[in-house]
Amino acid sequence: MPPPAVPSSSSPSKSEEPPAPKVLSSARSSVPYAPRNRITPPASVLLPLTPAEIEQYKNYPGGIASQLLKRKRQEIEGDGADGPAERNLKRTRDVGLIAEHYNARPEVGLHQRKDSPIIGLKNFNNWVKSVLIISQAHSVVMRSSYYGNLFGSGGGGMRGPARGAGRVLEIGCGKGGDLIKWCKAKIKDFVGIDIATVSVDQARIRYAQLKPPKYTAYFTAADCYTRLLSDILPENVLPPSIAPFDVVSLQFCMHYAFESETKVRTMLTNVSKWMRPGGRFIGTVPNGRWLMEHLDDIPDDAEELSFGNDVFKIRFEEREERPLYGHRYWFFLKDAVEDVPEYVVHWDNFVKLAAEYDLDIVYEKEFHEVFSENQEHADFGPMLQHMRVVNSSGESQMDEHQWEAANIYIAFAFEKRGGQPER
Numbered sequence: 001m002p003p004p005a006v007p008s009s010s011s012p013s014k015s016e017e018p019p020a021p022k023v024l025s026s027a028r029s030s031v032p033y034a035p036r037n038r039i040t041p042p043a044s045v046l047l048p049l050t051p052a053e054i055e056q057y058k059n060y061p062g063g064i065a066s067q068l069l070k071r072k073r074q075e076i077e078g079d080g081a082d083g084p085a086e087r088n089l090k091r092t093r094d095v096g097l098i099a100e101h102y103n104a105r106p107e108v109g110l111h112q113r114k115d116s117p118i119i120g121l122k123n124f125n126n127w128v129k130s131v132l133i134i135s136q137a138h139s140v141v142m143r144s145s146y147y148g149n150l151f152g153s154g155g156g157g158m159r160g161p162a163r164g165a166g167r168v169l170e171i172g173c174g175k176g177g178d179l180i181k182w183c184k185a186k187i188k189d190f191v192g193i194d195i196a197t198v199s200v201d202q203a204r205i206r207y208a209q210l211k212p213p214k215y216t217a218y219f220t221a222a223d224c225y226t227r228l229l230s231d232i233l234p235e236n237v238l239p240p241s242i243a244p245f246d247v248v249s250l251q252f253c254m255h256y257a258f259e260s261e262t263k264v265r266t267m268l269t270n271v272s273k274w275m276r277p278g279g280r281f282i283g284t285v286p287n288g289r290w291l292m293e294h295l296d297d298i299p300d301d302a303e304e305l306s307f308g309n310d311v312f313k314i315r316f317e318e319r320e321e322r323p324l325y326g327h328r329y330w331f332f333l334k335d336a337v338e339d340v341p342e343y344v345v346h347w348d349n350f351v352k353l354a355a356e357y358d359l360d361i362v363y364e365k366e367f368h369e370v371f372s373e374n375q376e377h378a379d380f381g382p383m384l385q386h387m388r389v390v391n392s393s394g395e396s397q398m399d400e401h402q403w404e405a406a407n408i409y410i411a412f413a414f415e416k417r418g419g420q421p422e423r
Contacts, residue, residue, distance in 0.1 A: 116335050118311060120398025123389045124406055125284075128370050129251055130181055130387065131380050132282055136363055136413040137247045138185050140280045141166030144246045164188045164215065166246040171224045171270065172253030176203030183214050190217040191237060191245075197221040225256065225263040229270050243276045250283035252409070258343035261325045264353065272357040277418030281359055287366060287410045288345045291329070295319065308332070309401040312408070313339075324349050333405065347410075354414055363413035367406050 116122060144166035164186035170178065173192030182190055194200050200221045207217045222232040229238055238244060248271045257267040271281050294307050295316055306315040313332040321327075327344040331337055351361050365373070374380040383389075390396045398406070 118333070118335050118402055118405075120389070120396050121311070121402035121406055122336075123387055124367075124371075124396070124398055124402075125252075125409075126177070126181075127380075127383060127387045127389045128367055128406075128409075128411055129178060129284065130383060131370055131374055132284070132363075132411045132413070133178075133181050133185055133249075134379070136282050137168075137249070137280050140246050140278065141168070141185055141187050143278075144188075144276075167191070167244050168247045168249065169193070169229075169245045169274070170249045170251070171267070172250055172256075173200070173203055173219070174253075175199045176206035178249070178251060179203070179207055179210060179217075183210055187215045187247075190215050191233065192217065192219045193222050193224055193232065195221065195223050224270050225259075225267050228266065229274055238274060243274050243279075245275045246279050248275055248279070248281045250281075250285075252284050254283050254285045255343050255345050258325055258327070258345055264325065264350070268354060268357045268359070272359055272416060275416050277358075277416050279416045280362075281354075281414040281416070282363075282412065284409050284411050285345050286342065286408050288347050290366075290408060291344055292322070309404055310334075311401040312405045314408075322346075358417040359414040360417060361412065362415045364410060365412075366410050368403075370411055 142165060166187045167189040168182055168185075168187050169191045170182075171193050173194045174196070176192065179190075179192075192200070192203055194203070200219050204219050207214075207219070218233075218237050220232065224232070230240075232238075250267075250271075254267070257263045275281065291314065294314070295305065298305055298307060298319070304315060305317070305319055306313060308314055311334050315330045315332075317328060317330075322344075324346050325343070327346070328341055329344065330339050331342045332339040347364075354361070375384065385392060389398070
């Protein structure tokens with residue numbers, strides 16, 4: 001067997017034909033691809049969809065969420081050309097599309113999740129988030145001076161046999177997919193907020209099923225991109241006299257704020273105003289540079305501004321106009337996201353804007369960099385197998401198309417100014 005190949009961040013030239021994925025046997029293998037033994041570089045150029053593939057996606061029937069979105073989109077888009085006012089109106093309705101999508105997605109059991117056609121990708125993304133939480137948030141939580149319990153038992157609050165230290169705010173907590181990760185981080189208190197009411201209810205159920213010892217948790221449904229935390233949370237959860245949070249987490253959701261500068265600034269206020277100096281703002285977000293590079297690669301005569309593969313599709317509405325806010329595209333991810341509106345995060349501009357809120361970038365890695373830098377790590381390496389990213393032979397259920405989808409994203413961490421330097 002050849003030595004493991006380290007993922008490369010360089011892209012091959014367009015004239016080169018990427019090698020086909022490794023085939024382990026003549027029959028289709030259940031583990032067709034091994035991240036430890038990559039063949040093609042992770043940033044290989046994705047060719048625009050062929051006309052046949054475009055028709056395939058156009059005719060994709062989808063599930064309940066897809067049908068809801070299609071009906072809602074027809075109401076929003078209507079017929080005829082749109083002026084600026086009409087485009088702005090449509091975008092103000094995007095938040096409804098997004099909430100409907102996540103509310104309509106059913107919560108499935110553990111065994112059903114294992115049957116997902118992109119289970120390899122989901123496991124890998126979970127591993128990346130675990131690496132991010134442990135490497136960027138755990139030490140901050142452990143240094144926290146907060147050991148108390150501010151939560152009451154009424155309303156959206158839930159009490160548990162809390163232990164540990166530190167308080168975490170997760171904006172876009174969804175169905176509670178990261179609750180176990182925070183349990184392992186040994187935090188004291190957790191606040192989860194999401195725009196999708198059904199998802200918040202499911203997060204409460206998932207929290208209730210956690211085995212003790214576990215942190216104390218409070219959940220509520222709200223839009224943290226249009227409302228301030230002080231208008232959302234009661235005083236026992238958000239005391240007016242202190243900055244209660246050590247860590248704020250936004251996983252795979254921050255880009256929805258980039259519909260407008262106002263929403264981004266509201267989001268940053270919620271992140272920074274109630275986070276203690278030295279606290280960390282962590283998250284995962286689509287890589288705006290990557291998106292722009294692939295938009296530029298679409299031929300001028302293409303019928304549609306789209307690219308993707310068997311796992312995902314990204315479709316832009318406009319090639320030339322690239323505003324810092326409101327730069328919309330549509331995203332489809334098999335068994336996860338059914339063609340919802342998203343917004344490009346123009347990263348360099350965002351880093352400058354975050355600095356206005358006393359947030360300084362301390363970590364920024366593309367997902368393939370997180371993998372290459374941590375696959376042999378004493379703690380994170382064994383986690384690859386424990387979290388079912390790879391089996392005992394280093395083989396994964398994540399094929400080349402899923403690997404391309406994973407590398408749409410970057411992981412990041414900002415630190416709030418004024419805290420003690422990292423030891």
